[in-house]
Amino acid sequence: MGRFVLNIREMDEGISEYLFDISPEWFGHELEGCEGINAGQEPGAVDLFATKHGREVLIQGRVRASVEITCVRCLRPFQKNIGAEVDVLMLPGNPATNDQHEDEDDLGVERYRGDHIHLDELIRDSLVLEIPMNPNCGDDCPGWDYLEAELKQ
Numbered sequence: 001m002g003r004f005v006l007n008i009r010e011m012d013e014g015i016s017e018y019l020f021d022i023s024p025e026w027f028g029h030e031l032e033g034c035e036g037i038n039a040g041q042e043p044g045a046v047d048l049f050a051t052k053h054g055r056e057v058l059i060q061g062r063v064r065a066s067v068e069i070t071c072v073r074c075l076r077p078f079q080k081n082i083g084a085e086v087d088v089l090m091l092p093g094n095p096a097t098n099d100q101h102e103d104e105d106d107l108g109v110e111r112y113r114g115d116h117i118h119l120d121e122l123i124r125d126s127l128v129l130e131i132p133m134n135p136n137c138g139d140d141c142p143g144w145d146y147l148e149a150e151l152k153q
């Protein structure tokens with residue numbers, strides 16, 4: 001059972017808002033296997049609107065969280081806030097087809113089974129895509145000077 005689950009039976013027709021906290025523990029667990037990337041200390045948040053028409057649910061909103069990554073210039077770890085838009089249409093069906101390359105993939109369509117829409121993977125993937133490939137700790141990055149000074153000590 002995932003952490004972020006919408007029960008379609010408890011959902012009213014029309015628009016409902018869902019707010020969740022993203023704990024660093026959850027995000028850290030989801031980031032296992034992403035080398036050099038850890039969850040930041042700041043808790044994140046999920047703010048979604050679900051628009052339900054029968055069994056079809058359009059899910060739109062934002063997710064944000066913080067990560068601890070390593071600067072490519074000074075090689076020091078630093079925290080960075082990341083955020084992503086979520087826009088996906090959930091249809092009843094076999095979730096296994098979500099991984100297949102169908103035309104509907106491009107349109108942000110996913111399948112759910114039963115009465116529960118599991119959002120853990122969607123939230124994780126949305127966030128992971130926003131983690132910079134070549135992170136730079138910021139304008140005041142000491143750059144290579146810092147590394148050189150460290151090596152001389």
Ligand SMILES: [Zn+2]
Pocket residue numbers: 071072073074075076136137138141142143
């Ligand atoms: Zn740096």
